[in-house]
Amino acid sequence: MTVLKTSLRNFVAHKGRMALSAVAVLLSVAFVCGTLVFTDTMNTTFDKLFQATASDVTVSAGGASDTGQTTSRTGKPPVMPASVLGTVRGVQGVRSAEGTVYSTSVTVIDAKKDKLSPSSGAPTIVGSWSGNDARTMKITSGAAPKGPDQVMVDKDTADKHHLKLGDDIGMISVVGTHHARVSGIAAFEVTNPGAAVFYLDTKTAQQTLIGRTGVYTDVNVTAAKGVPDDRLKKDVAAALGHGYKVRTAKEVADANQKSVESFLNVMKYAMLGFAGIAFLVGIFLIINTFSMLVAQRTREIGLMRAIGSSRKQVNRSVLVEALLLGVVGSVLGVGAGVGIAVGLMKLMSGMGMELSTDDLTVAWTTPALGLLLGVVVTVLAAYLPARRAGKVSPMAALRDAGSPADAKAGAVRAVLGLLLTGAGVAGLYVAATSDQAKTGSGWLGLGVLCTLVGFVVVGPLLAAGLVRVLGVVLLRVFGPVGRMAERNALRNPRRTGATGAALMIGLALVACLSVVGSSMVASATDQLDKTVGTDFIVQGDQEFAFVKPEMVRQIKATPGLERVTEYKILDADLTTPDGKVVKNGTINAADATYAEDVRTKTVAGRLADAYRPDSMSVFEGFAKEHGIKVGSTVTVAFKGGRTARLTVRAITSDEVVIDKGAMYAAIPTVAKYMPADKMPLDQIVFATAEDGQQAAAYAALKRTVHADPALNVRDQTDFKKALKDQIGQLLNMIYGLLALAIIVAVLGVVNTLALSVVERTREIGLMRAIGLSRRQLRRMIRLESVVIAVFGALLGLGLGMGWGATAQKLLALQGLKVLDIPWPTIIAVFIGSAFVGLFAALIPAFRAGRMNVLNAIATD
Amino acid sequence: MTSAVTIPRHGGTGERTAVAARARQVVKAYGSGETRVVALDHVDVDIARGRFTAIMGPSGSGKSTLMHCLAGLDTVTGGQIFLDETEITGLKDKKLTQLRRDRIGFIFQAFNLLPTLNALENITLPMDIAGRKPDRAWLDRVVETVGLAGRLKHRPTQLSGGQQQRVAVARALAARPEIIFGDEPTGNLDSRAGAEVLGFLRRSVDELGQTIVMVTHDPVAASYADRVLYLADGRIVDEMHQPTADQVLDRMKDFDSRGRTS
Numbered sequence A: 001m002t003v004l005k006t007s008l009r010n011f012v013a014h015k016g017r018m019a020l021s022a023v024a025v026l027l028s029v030a031f032v033c034g035t036l037v038f039t040d041t042m043n044t045t046f047d048k049l050f051q052a053t054a055s056d057v058t059v060s061a062g063g064a065s066d067t068g069q070t071t072s073r074t075g076k077p078p079v080m081p082a083s084v085l086g087t088v089r090g091v092q093g094v095r096s097a098e099g100t101v102y103s104t105s106v107t108v109i110d111a112k113k114d115k116l117s118p119s120s121g122a123p124t125i126v127g128s129w130s131g132n133d134a135r136t137m138k139i140t141s142g143a144a145p146k147g148p149d150q151v152m153v154d155k156d157t158a159d160k161h162h163l164k165l166g167d168d169i170g171m172i173s174v175v176g177t178h179h180a181r182v183s184g185i186a187a188f189e190v191t192n193p194g195a196a197v198f199y200l201d202t203k204t205a206q207q208t209l210i211g212r213t214g215v216y217t218d219v220n221v222t223a224a225k226g227v228p229d230d231r232l233k234k235d236v237a238a239a240l241g242h243g244y245k246v247r248t249a250k251e252v253a254d255a256n257q258k259s260v261e262s263f264l265n266v267m268k269y270a271m272l273g274f275a276g277i278a279f280l281v282g283i284f285l286i287i288n289t290f291s292m293l294v295a296q297r298t299r300e301i302g303l304m305r306a307i308g309s310s311r312k313q314v315n316r317s318v319l320v321e322a323l324l325l326g327v328v329g330s331v332l333g334v335g336a337g338v339g340i341a342v343g344l345m346k347l348m349s350g351m352g353m354e355l356s357t358d359d360l361t362v363a364w365t366t367p368a369l370g371l372l373l374g375v376v377v378t379v380l381a382a383y384l385p386a387r388r389a390g391k392v393s394p395m396a397a398l399r400d401a402g403s404p405a406d407a408k409a410g411a412v413r414a415v416l417g418l419l420l421t422g423a424g425v426a427g428l429y430v431a432a433t434s435d436q437a438k439t440g441s442g443w444l445g446l447g448v449l450c451t452l453v454g455f456v457v458v459g460p461l462l463a464a465g466l467v468r469v470l471g472v473v474l475l476r477v478f479g480p481v482g483r484m485a486e487r488n489a490l491r492n493p494r495r496t497g498a499t500g501a502a503l504m505i506g507l508a509l510v511a512c513l514s515v516v517g518s519s520m521v522a523s524a525t526d527q528l529d530k531t532v533g534t535d536f537i538v539q540g541d542q543e544f545a546f547v548k549p550e551m552v553r554q555i556k557a558t559p560g561l562e563r564v565t566e567y568k569i570l571d572a573d574l575t576t577p578d579g580k581v582v583k584n585g586t587i588n589a590a591d592a593t594y595a596e597d598v599r600t601k602t603v604a605g606r607l608a609d610a611y612r613p614d615s616m617s618v619f620e621g622f623a624k625e626h627g628i629k630v631g632s633t634v635t636v637a638f639k640g641g642r643t644a645r646l647t648v649r650a651i652t653s654d655e656v657v658i659d660k661g662a663m664y665a666a667i668p669t670v671a672k673y674m675p676a677d678k679m680p681l682d683q684i685v686f687a688t689a690e691d692g693q694q695a696a697a698y699a700a701l702k703r704t705v706h707a708d709p710a711l712n713v714r715d716q717t718d719f720k721k722a723l724k725d726q727i728g729q730l731l732n733m734i735y736g737l738l739a740l741a742i743i744v745a746v747l748g749v750v751n752t753l754a755l756s757v758v759e760r761t762r763e764i765g766l767m768r769a770i771g772l773s774r775r776q777l778r779r780m781i782r783l784e785s786v787v788i789a790v791f792g793a794l795l796g797l798g799l800g801m802g803w804g805a806t807a808q809k810l811l812a813l814q815g816l817k818v819l820d821i822p823w824p825t826i827i828a829v830f831i832g833s834a835f836v837g838l839f840a841a842l843i844p845a846f847r848a849g850r851m852n853v854l855n856a857i858a859t860d
Numbered sequence B: 001m002t003s004a005v006t007i008p009r010h011g012g013t014g015e016r017t018a019v020a021a022r023a024r025q026v027v028k029a030y031g032s033g034e035t036r037v038v039a040l041d042h043v044d045v046d047i048a049r050g051r052f053t054a055i056m057g058p059s060g061s062g063k064s065t066l067m068h069c070l071a072g073l074d075t076v077t078g079g080q081i082f083l084d085e086t087e088i089t090g091l092k093d094k095k096l097t098q099l100r101r102d103r104i105g106f107i108f109q110a111f112n113l114l115p116t117l118n119a120l121e122n123i124t125l126p127m128d129i130a131g132r133k134p135d136r137a138w139l140d141r142v143v144e145t146v147g148l149a150g151r152l153k154h155r156p157t158q159l160s161g162g163q164q165q166r167v168a169v170a171r172a173l174a175a176r177p178e179i180i181f182g183d184e185p186t187g188n189l190d191s192r193a194g195a196e197v198l199g200f201l202r203r204s205v206d207e208l209g210q211t212i213v214m215v216t217h218d219p220v221a222a223s224y225a226d227r228v229l230y231l232a233d234g235r236i237v238d239e240m241h242q243p244t245a246d247q248v249l250d251r252m253k254d255f256d257s258r259g260r261t262s
Helices: A002-013 A015-053 A083-090 A131-136 A155-160 A202-209 A229-240 A249-296 A298-306 A311-350 A365-390 A407-433 A437-491 A493-531 A549-557 A607-611 A620-626 A667-671 A694-705 A716-759 A761-769 A774-814 A823-850 A853-858 B063-070 B093-103 B119-130 B136-146 B161-174 B191-208 B245-261
Strands: A057-061 A094-100 A107-110 A124-128 A137-142 A150-154 A168-172 A177-188 A196-200 A218-223 A244-248 A536-540 A561-575 A581-590 A602-605 A615-619 A633-638 A643-652 A664-666 A684-689 A711-715 B019-030 B037-048 B052-056 B078-083 B104-107 B179-183 B211-215 B227-232 B235-241
Touching (some): A002 A015, A015 A131, A015 A311, A083 A094, A083 A229, A124 A202, A150 A155, A155 A177, A155 A196, A196 A202, A249 A311, A249 A716, A311 A365, A407 A437, A437 A493, A437 B119, A493 A716, A536 A694, A581 A667, A607 A643, A684 A694, A711 A716, A716 A761, A716 A774, A761 A774, A774 A823, B037 B063, B037 B211, B093 B104, B119 B136, B119 B161, B136 B191, B161 B179, B161 B191, B191 B211
Antiparallel strands (some): A107 A168, A536 A684, A536 A711, A561 A581, A561 A633, A561 A684, A602 A643, B019 B078
C-alpha cells in the first residue's frame, strides 16, 4: 500500500516531468484509435449507403463484376436485352421491376470543357434516373430529366462546379459526345461517398452510353409483400436461365462492402504501421524519462533502501508510476483519437466525401485496444529504468547526488551493438549482392532490423564519438559556451544516444524512402531515355479512362506525325506448355510499331517478331517458371472472345521499369479472336513526330486531345515530370505520416533537455552566479539541443541511405538500375533537423534562463 | 546596536576608496502581511578594501542573505548597496550578471565546479564566459599559490574535497575580482583541508591585496579574518577586529546565553 502511495505522490510531484512522456503515449494511442474509429465509421457509412441503395433483387448482365461495377475494357458496360424486364415482371412474387442503364467510363465536361469528375478518384457515374435512385435522392431544384436534352446533376457536384439549371453539360462516351442542359439538381439523402452522378432519362441513357435502345445494365426488382428476397432471387434466376447475375439486396450490399473494406483495410494497416513507428519512438522517450527520474531520485531511493525498502518494492514503485503514466496518456489518447477521426472525416468532406458524424462508430475494442497498447508499452519501456532503480544501493543516500557512469554495461553494450550492426551490415551486403528478389528481400529486412537495433544499442558510443566531431565542426565557433554544450551532450552518452536514436528512426525511414523513390524516378528516366523511341504518350488519368475510337481517328489525322501506335490490354486465361493454367492474366496488344516505340530488351528472340501473326512475347520470369522457350506455344483464352494458340517469338527482360511483366501480341492477331464489340478500347496511344516536327506536332496533338479532358498528352519531358510528381506525391504522403514519429522524437529532445535543465539546476545557478548571462545560458542549451538533433539526423540519414542503397541494389533485379541519392532532400532534412534542435530547446532554454540564481544554488 | 560603518578613508589601493562595498539601510523581507519575515533589518555595513571580513551569526540571523545581497545574487526590499561607487541595487539582470562576471568572485560551500570541465577550465571559466584572455602570469601565480599545478587536467570528480575548494578559490582569484564572497567555503571540509583553504584566502589578502567577505559559523575560520561582523535577527549586533578563535568562540557563547535569557 505504501508503495502505491509513494508512487502516487511521486507521480503527482513530478507530473510536469512526466507531461511530455504522457503526450508521446497520447499521440501514439490517439493515432491508433483515430485510425480505428475512422475506418469503422467509413464502414458504417458505406454499409448504410449500400443497404439503402440496393433493391430487393438486382439482375445484372452476365459480365458484370461482383460489385456491379460496369467498367470494362471496351468502355461499354455489359448489357442485357430489354426482354429480360418482361420476363422478370412475369415471375411470381415480383411487385415491380425497372430496367436501368449506367456507366462509369464516361467523361463529363461543362461548357468550358472542364472535367466534372471528383478529384478524389471517386467514380463519375452517368445513368438513367430510376425509382431506385428516387428513393435515396431528393430533387432540390428543377425536375427529373425528360428527353434527350436534359440531364440532372447531384447537388455536391453542382455546388462544387457552380452548375445552374440550364447549364450545358457534355458526356463523352465510347458512343460519342452527347450534350444536354441541366434540368434539375438532386441531393443525396444518404452519405455520398464522393461520386459525381449525372442522370438522363432511360432512353437517352441507353443511347448515350450503349448506342442503342432496348438494353439495360441492371434490372431492379421489388418483391411483393411477404416474399423473401432469397426466394425471389431463386425464382427470377430460374426464369432467366444462364448468363445473368441475380443477387439479393444483401448480396449486393455485402459485395460492395467487401470491396470497400479491402480498400479501407489497406489504409487502416498502413496507418497503424505508422502509429507503430510512433510507439517505437515513444518507447525511447519513456525510457529516457524514467532513467532520468530515477537518476534524479537516486538519493531518495537510497534512503528508501536504507530504511528497509526491498529492491522489489523500489522496482515496483517505479513501475506503478509508469502504469499511471500509461493510463493517463492512453485515456487522453483515446479521447484525442476520436477527435482525430472527426478531423479526418472533416478532411474527407473537404475532398468531396460527405461523412456524417452521426455515423461515428466507436467499437468497444477501440478504447480497449488503445488503453492496453498504451499501458503495456509504457510499463515495458519503464522496465529497464525500474530495474536500475532497484539496484540503487542504500549507500547512495549518503553519497553526493550524481550518476556514476556504468563502465561495465558500456563494454557489454558496445560488443552487443557492434555485433548486431555487423550482422546487419552483412545482411544488407548479402541482400545487395543477391540475385534472387525473394531471398534478397528477406536479407534486406533482416539487415534493416539488425542495423537499426545495432545502432540503437551502440548509439551511446557513437554519441561520444560523433558529438566530439560535431563539437569540433560546429561548436568551437561558439567558444566556451559551445564547449560546455558539447560537454553537456557528452556527459551522459546513453541519454544523448537514446534521444538521438528516437529521431534517427523517423529520419532513417525518410532517407531510405527518398533514396528508393528518387532511384525509381532516375531508373525510369534512364530507361525512358534508352528505350523509348516515341515522342508523345496519350493516356487517361485513371485506369479506366480510355482513348476512344473517335479520338484515335483524330490523333491519326493530326499533322506532323510519322506514326501512331495503339495499345490495348486484354484479359485472358493462359495455358502454358507445362500444362498449367494461369487465370486472369493480361495480354498487351499493340501495333507492330510498338516494338520501335518502346525498345524493351529481350533475352531471347526479336521483339518485332512477337507482332507477327499468331505470335506473342512473354517475360523472362514467366518463361522460366513455365519452361517457355522461343517457339513454344501458349494457349490464350481471351475473355469475351475465342481461344488462340500463339507462338512465343520473344522473351523480354525483367529488368525493366516500363511494362513490367507485359506479354505482347499484335492487335490484328488479337482481333482475329475477339468480336468487334468486345474489343477493348485503347489504353494508351503513342505518337511519333516526323523529324524536326516535334514542337509543332506536340502543339497540334494537344489541341486534338483537348476535346476529351479525361486524356492527357505528354511528351517525354512531361511524362518524366508526371512520373516524378506521382512518386513525389506518394513520398510526401508517407513523409506526412512519418511526421508523427518525428514529432514524438522531437518531444523526446524537448523532454531530455527539460529534465537535464532540472537536473543541472545547481550547475546553472553556479554558472549564472559567476557571470554567465541568460543569453549565453540559453545559447548553451540550444547548442546542446542542436547537437543531439544533428547527431540523430546523421545516424538516421546514414542508416536510411544505406538501407535505400541496398534496396536499390536489390530492386536492380527488377529494373531499378540507377542509384540516385536525392542530395537536396537529404541536406534539407539535415539542416531541418538542426532547426528542430533549436525549436526543441526553446522552452527548456527559456525556463533555464528564468531560474532564480539563488534558488538554483540552494537546491539540495 | 553597533553600526558597522567606518569613516571612509582613502589610501590602500591607489585612488580607489578604501571601501570596496557598502550597504545602506538594507532591508530584505520575505512574504507579506502576517507571514512577513524580515531577514535583514536596516543593515548598514562597509567592507574594507584589501581586508578579510567574516560575517558570523546563528542560523537564521541573515548572514547568508546579507552576503547574497552584497554580491548581487539576491535583490533587496529596501536600501542601497554599492560596489565601489556602483550602486547595484536596482540594476537589471544583464548588468548584474556582467558585474558578477567581471568584478566579483564566488566560493560556495559545495558544488563550486562544473563536473564537465577540468580544473583549469573551471578556473578560467568566468574569463571564458566574458570572452577575455586570462592573464597568463597571474594565472600561473594563482595556480601556484593554491598548489594545483599538477592537477590542472583533472576533472572535479578526480579531486578531493579540499582540492576542489582550492580550485574554487583559484577560480575566484584568477579573474582578479574586486571582492570575493565565500559562503562557508570550508563548511564541507575537515579541519586540515579547511585550514589549507583558509590559509590561501589569508595569503591572497596579504600578498595579493584581495578583498574577501566570508560567511561562516566556525570560530576557527572566522579567526583568519581581519574583522568579524556579528549578525542576529537581521541586524549587525557587534564586530571584532583581529580576532582569535577563542575570542570569537567566547563572543558566540555570549550571544547564545543572551539569546537564551532574553
